[in-house]
Amino acid sequence: xxxxxxxxxxxxxxxxxxxxxxxxxxxxxxxxxxxxxxxxxxxxxxxxxxxxxxxxxxxxxxxxxxxxxxxxxxxxxxxxxxxxxxxxxxxxxxxxxxxxxxxxxxxxxxxxxxxxxxxxxxxxxxxxxxxxxxxxxxxxxxxxxxxxxxxxxxxxxxxxxxxxxxxxxxxxxxxxxxxxxxxxxxxxxxxxxxxxxxxxxxxxxxxxxxxxxxxxxxxxxxxxxxxxxxxxxxxxxxxxxxxxxxxxxxxxxxxxxxxxxxxxxxxxxxxxxxxxxxxxxxxxxxxxxxxxxxxxxxxxxxxxxxxxxxxxxxxxxxxxxxxxxxxxxxxxxxxxxxxxxxxxxxxxxxxxxxxxxxxxxxxxxxxxxxxxxxxxxxxxxxxxxxxxxxxxxxxxxxxxxxxxxxxxxxxxxxxxxxxxxxxxxxxxxxxxxxxxxxxxxxxxxxxxxxxxxxxxxxxxxxxxxxxxxxxxxxxxxxxxxxxxxxxxxxxxxxxxxxxxxxxxxxxxxxxxxxxxxxxxxxxxxxxxxxxxxxxxxxxxxxxxxxxxxxxxxxxxxxxxx
Numbered sequence: 018x019x020x021x022x023x024x025x026x027x028x029x030x031x032x033x034x035x036x037x038x039x040x041x042x043x044x045x046x047x048x049x050x051x052x053x054x055x056x057x058x059x060x061x062x063x064x065x066x067x068x069x070x071x072x073x074x075x076x077x078x079x080x081x082x083x084x085x086x087x088x089x090x091x092x093x094x095x096x097x098x099x100x101x102x103x104x105x106x107x108x109x110x111x112x113x114x115x116x117x118x119x120x121x122x123x124x125x126x127x128x129x130x131x132x133x134x135x136x137x138x139x140x141x142x143x144x145x146x147x148x149x150x151x152x153x154x155x156x157x158x159x160x161x162x163x164x165x166x167x168x169x170x171x172x173x174x175x176x177x178x179x180x181x182x183x184x185x186x187x188x189x190x191x192x193x194x195x196x197x198x199x200x201x202x203x204x205x206x207x208x209x210x211x212x213x214x215x216x217x218x219x220x221x222x223x224x225x226x227x228x229x230x231x232x233x234x235x236x237x238x239x240x241x242x243x244x245x246x247x248x249x250x251x252x253x254x255x256x257x258x259x260x261x262x263x264x265x266x267x268x269x270x271x272x273x274x275x276x277x278x279x280x281x282x283x284x285x286x287x288x289x290x291x292x293x294x295x296x297x298x299x300x301x302x303x304x305x306x307x308x309x310x311x312x313x314x315x316x317x318x319x320x321x322x323x324x325x326x327x328x329x330x331x332x333x334x335x336x337x338x339x340x341x342x343x344x345x346x347x348x349x350x351x352x353x354x355x356x357x358x359x360x361x362x363x364x365x366x367x368x369x370x371x372x373x374x375x376x377x378x379x380x381x382x383x384x385x386x387x388x389x390x391x392x393x394x395x396x397x398x399x400x401x402x403x404x405x406x407x408x409x410x411x412x413x414x415x416x417x418x419x420x421x422x423x424x425x426x427x428x429x430x431x432x433x434x435x436x437x438x439x440x441x442x443x444x445x446x447x448x449x450x451x452x453x454x455x456x457x458x459x460x461x462x463x464x465x466x467x468x469x470x471x472x473x474x475x476x477x478x479x480x481x482x483x484x485x486x487x488x489x490x491x492x493x494x495x496x497x498x499x500x501x502x503x504x505x506x507x508x509x510x511x512x513x514x515x516x517x518x519x520x521x522x523x524x525x526x527x528x529x530x531x532x533x534x535x536x537x538x539x540x541x542x543x544x545x546x547x548x549x550x551x552x553x554x555x556x557x558x559x560x561x562x563x564x565x566x567x568x569x570x571x572x573x574x575x576x577x578x
Contacts, residue, residue, distance in 0.1 A: 039215050045208040046075030048180040049137060051217035054081060055181075056188050058108050058135075060461055062096040064089050066112020068139035068155060071208030073110065081108075084461050084490060086454060087482035089116050093123025093134065094451050095458030097198075098418060100133040101441055102462040104259070106191040106199075111138040113205070114155025117163075122448045124167050127198040129445025130280060131257045131341075133191040134198040136168070137184070142206040143175055161202060169197040175204065177212050185220045193224040194340035194357040196257055227340055229356035229364050237313075237336045237352055238368040244311035246333075247273040250297075252323065253280025253445075254316015254340055260359035261285065261437040264315065267362055272374035273313065274381050276302060278323040279444045281316065283434030290378040294385065296430050298325055300575035301387040305380070309333050314351070316358045318344030322429070322444060326576040338362070392431075392572055400427055400569050403544055407471070407497070408433060410551035415466045416441065416459050420452035422473030423505050423569045430572075450479025453496050457483060460492040467493050467555040474500040474525045481526075484535040487560035495554040495561045498528050501568045509571060532562035539564065 049072055053061065060082045065073040076083050086092040089111055096107035111117050117138040127134045140146065140160060141153040148158040157163070161171045170190040172183040180203065187199040241247055249271075255264050261284045268275050268291050275285040276293035285292055296302045303325045306312060310333040317323050318339060327348070335351035338361040345353035354361055392401070404427050411417060413435040419425035419442035434440035441459075443451035456470035472480070477498045487494055501508075503522040511518040532539035539562035542550040547565055554561040 039213065043212050043216075044071050044075060045177045045180060045203065045210055045212055046071040046073070047078060048177060048212060048214060048217060049184065049203065049208070050075045050079040050081055052181045052184045052220060053108055054079060055217050055220040056185060056222045057105065060084065060099065061108040061110055062086065062092045062099070062458065063110030064092050064112070064116060066116045066139065068141065068205040069110065069112040069116075069208070071205070072137070072139060072203070084457075084486070086457070086486050089119035090123045090450065091454035091480060091483050093120040093136070094126070094454040095461070096134045097123060097127040097130070097132040098441065098455035098458035099462045100127070100196070101130070101438065102416065102459045104133070106133040106135040106188050107458070109134055109136040111136060112155070113139045113141060113160065114157055117160060121163065121167060122446065124164070124198045126443055126446040126448055126451060128167055128169070130253060130441075131196040132198070133196040135184075135187055135191050135201070136198060137201045137203065139208060140173070140202045140204040143204045146173075146175070146204065161200065164200045167198070168200045170199045172199070172201045174201065174207060177207055177210065177214055180207075181217050181220065188220075188222060189224040194227040194258065195254065226360060227355070227357040229338070229354050229361040231364070233352065233354045234361060234364040235368065237354060238365055240311050240334055240336060240352070241271055241313065241365070241369050242372065244271070246309050247271050247311045247313065248306055248309035249273050249275040250278065250306065250312065250314045250317055250319070250323065251275055251281040251284040252278045252315060252317025254338070254358045255281055255284040256316075256437045258316065258340070258358040259437070260315075260362050263359060263362040263366060265289070267366055267369065270366070270369060270371045272372055272377040274305070274377055276306065278317050279429040279442065282429070282432070282440040283437040287433040287435070291381060293381060296385075296388045297323055298430055298574065298576070299388050299391070300325070301384055301391065303329050303575070305384050307332055311336065314338070315362065316340070319348045324348060328576045395572055397570060397572055399544060399567070400424075401431070403547060403565070403567065403569065404428060404431055406544070406548035407469070407551065410548045410555060411469050412467065412555065415439070415468060415555070417469040417471065418442070418452045418456040418459065420472040420476035421447055421449055421506070422471065422476055422499060423501070423509075423571055424471055424473075424499050426506065426571055427569075428471075449476040452476065453480040453494070454483050456494045456496070457487055457492050460494050461490070464493055467495060469555065470494055470496045472496065472498050473505055474498060474502065474528070475504045475523055477528065478523070478525070481531065484532055484537050484560070488536045491559050493558060493560070495551065495563060497551060497563045497565065499569065500525060500528065500564060500566045505569065506571065528562060528564045537562055541566070
């Protein structure tokens with residue numbers, strides 16, 4: 018009797034010959050790049066360092082495309098965006114110690130946003146592993162310990178024969194729901210040593226699917242079918258799972274209004290009759306969701322932003338679909354379904370009957386009218402006009418990347434992403450400097466569309482070195498920098514809380530002249546000319562900078578009173 022697990026793929030004669038006679042001059046570094054190529058990688062990001070030279074030398078003998086950034090953290094942001102845009106695991110190649118540690122904020126953002134990043138770092142020689150104090154350059158007692166609280170999984174290699182399996186395991190981990198960053202570290206001497214191991218020609222690149230438990234989806238379907246006022250919160254998990262189409266089908270079948278979180282931007286059509294858009298930081302929206310007798314939360318943990326800063330107090334039942342097991346019921350009791358959003362929504366579509374509700378669209382219009390009246394009463398015409406100009410200038414199919422800046426905070430609520438996986442921001446971990454290097458990664462993933470990055474002057478200073486990267490590779494990114502003279506949102510927070518701000522004012526460069534010094538065209542614009550200048554920059558091939566000097570204000574919060 019033959020079992021499936023007894024079946025082994027037999028090598029072809031050509032594969033056998035190649036295995037018995039591998040080409041000379043290969044090293045452990047070659048095993049790394051061969052494994053990446055066998056798994057389907059085509060592009061890698063990173064920054065070389067002394068311990069990682071064996072890895073980077075191997076790139077010269079491979080067909081992998083390399084994009085080198087100027088700061089490891091920025092390389093991590095670029096890999097993050099590449100993973101978000103393509104859905105593939107984005108390799109990030111780093112050196113030991115300072116190089117590795119500098120990537121931590123980017124990996125935290127990738128973890129928060131479920132972006133698949135495969136970070137591969139060098140390590141001190143094998144003899145230095147284990148916490149001894151040998152005095153190697155870049156030595157840490159336990160380098161991997163710095164990453165265990167950030168990434169999904171850690172894989173430490175000690176011999177060359179471990180390299181293909183460790184990278185394959187990490188690849189699967191990065192792409193298993195929920196997607197996220199993973200960490201592989203390989204000692205310097207393992208990367209440099211000659212190898213007789215055959216060329217890596219294959220690998221299983223397909224992770225197992227996270228399917229919902231049928232008894233739970235049956236209960237969820239029953240709750241939703243009997244609901245009088247169902248509503249849906251769509252989070253980033255819908256976008257990562259490519260489940261927007263199924264979300265729309267279910268919402269229309271249930272006649273359930275849908276609000277998207279900042280991470281779920283674009284998961285539901287902005288102007289759909291059932292769309293509550295993204296005004297989740299609004300008390301009117303919070304009231305609406307609290308009034309739902311059954312609230313379906315898909316791909317969100319209902320964290321700080323998505324709960325209007327934990328002021329959301331539901332009165333009905335919650336059904337929560339979430340791929341991250343730790344987020345199930347982490348903030349509110351719920352019928353928790355641990356599953357990939359796409360598979361769980363499909364299960365509900367197969368069992369939930371259609372319901373009629375003539376009031377749903379009217380209730381949505383009433384809610385959006387209340388929100389519009391609230392914003393209109395605050396006389397924020399400059400902010401609304403700037404955001405509207407950006408939307409009109411940006412092609413509908415172009416992705417945009419937003420730093421932690423006031424215009425981005427507006428965009429979380431008020432910007433129509435025009436589709437899933439189009440708008441990305443650093444709101445997951447909340448670190449500065451994300452937008453421009455992330456946009457470079459997106460441009461590398463798809464050079465056919467212009468990409469927009471939006472930063473404040475403070476966040477821009479985290480990323481100015483990457484103007485050299487944009488110029489070197491001719492990446493099609495337009496960088497809009499809103500210059501308000503400092504950390505504008507912190508200035509506003511501190512003034513509101515303490516009466517005056519401290520440590521928020523910044524000396525800035527002439528951003529246009531700085532861009533031009535890198536060979537990147539720049540233009541200084543005004544709110545009145547922004548749409549025209551931004552559209553012109555986006556239409557031109559290659560990188561560009563548009564500088565908008567403007568002091569913007571946030572709309573008043575609704576969670577404080």
